Amino acid sequence: MYPEIDIGNLSLSFYSILYALSYFVSSYVFWIELKRRREKFKIFMLISLTMLLSGFGGAKVFYILINFSLRDFLVDPVHTMISSGRIYHGGFIFSVLIAFLIVKLTKRNFWIVADSAAPALAIGISVGRIGCFLNGCCLGKPTNLPWGVKFYGIDSSINLSLHPAQLYESITMLFIFLFLWRIRKKNYPQGYIFSIYLFAWGVERFIIEFFRITTPRPFFSLSVAQVMSLAIVLFAVYNLVRLTKIEKKGGKRGQAAFSL
Numbered sequence: 001m002y003p004e005i006d007i008g009n010l011s012l013s014f015y016s017i018l019y020a021l022s023y024f025v026s027s028y029v030f031w032i033e034l035k036r037r038r039e040k041f042k043i044f045m046l047i048s049l050t051m052l053l054s055g056f057g058g059a060k061v062f063y064i065l066i067n068f069s070l071r072d073f074l075v076d077p078v079h080t081m082i083s084s085g086r087i088y089h090g091g092f093i094f095s096v097l098i099a100f101l102i103v104k105l106t107k108r109n110f111w112i113v114a115d116s117a118a119p120a121l122a123i124g125i126s127v128g129r130i131g132c133f134l135n136g137c138c139l140g141k142p143t144n145l146p147w148g149v150k151f152y153g154i155d156s157s158i159n160l161s162l163h164p165a166q167l168y169e170s171i172t173m174l175f176i177f178l179f180l181w182r183i184r185k186k187n188y189p190q191g192y193i194f195s196i197y198l199f200a201w202g203v204e205r206f207i208i209e210f211f212r213i214t215t216p217r218p219f220f221s222l223s224v225a226q227v228m229s230l231a232i233v234l235f236a237v238y239n240l241v242r243l244t245k246i247e248k249k250g251g252k253r254g255q256a257a258f259s260l
Contacts, residue, residue: 018131023052026124033116033184039108047102047113051095058094063087088125089228111190118197119184122177125201126170133166139213140165163211169204176200189246195239202233 031044099117103110132138136151140163148161180197206229209222219227 013135015131015135015137018134019128022124022127022131025127026120029123030117030120033119034113036185037112037116039113039116043106043108046106047099050098050102054098055091055095057091059087059091061090061094063090065090087225089225089232092121109190111194114191114194115184115188118194119177119180122173122180122197122201126173126177129166129170129173133164133170138166140168140211141213162213165208165211168211169208172204172208173201176204189243191239192243195236195243198232199236199240202229202236205229206233 027044027048030048031041034044035041096114099113100110103113129138139151140149142148142160143163144161145163147164149164150159150161176197179200180193183196184193206226209226209229222230
């Protein structure tokens with residue numbers, strides 16, 4: 001693995017570099033879509049920056065809730081807060097909630113913003129997972145396949161070839177991004193593109209978890225991430241079915257799935 005790069009007296013982790021890159025790339029894609037939909041730059045900046053902060057905070061909070069007990073937190077709250085690790089689902093939920101509040105306060109249409117964000121979210125995950133791979137985190141399970149990867153310096157995986165689960169997800173999300181980017185200009189009802197993203201991402205993450213060394217699997221041998229992914233997929237299916245019914249009944253294209 002390649003955890004960091006030295007620039008003079010400054011050391012930067014590839015994890016941080018790639019996650020920063022993922023933010024800038026996804027923000028650029030988000031702005032392209034918002035601009036195409038005639039939204040103002042100040043709205044983009046407001047949503048983009050607040051989603052960054054709330055996403056980071058939400059991912060950390062979910063990581064602590066799943067990996068630490070209340071006793072651990074009370075004994076050493078500082079160590080618990082600064083411990084490495086984040087859970088993307090938590091960041092996603094927090095950032096969507098904050099974005100929803102901002103959209104309502106600024107009297108924008110939530111589904112237009114969500115559809116604009118869908119391709120950006122996909123490419124952001126794709127780039128970010130490369131950082132996970134270089135950092136040697138979010139590890140895959142041992143494998144004998146020829147493309148197995150060894151991460152030296154990690155106790156649990158010395159002399160073991162592991163599934164490059166990070167790259168599996170990075171490549172899959174890249175294809176999801178390309179698909180969303182291709183269909184983004186079609187005149188679907190509001191919320192359709194975002195629902196497709198939720199469905200594709202939820203299915204992708206559910207499957208990828210079988211290749212990963214994950215947190216405990218307390219739900220019928222499913223991890224917490226898989227349970228959350230199933231919930232996201234169910235919501236996406238509900239939304240897509242609702243939109244399809246609206247169209248079949250002669251609803252106008254561009255009409256929202258339901259008002260938010």
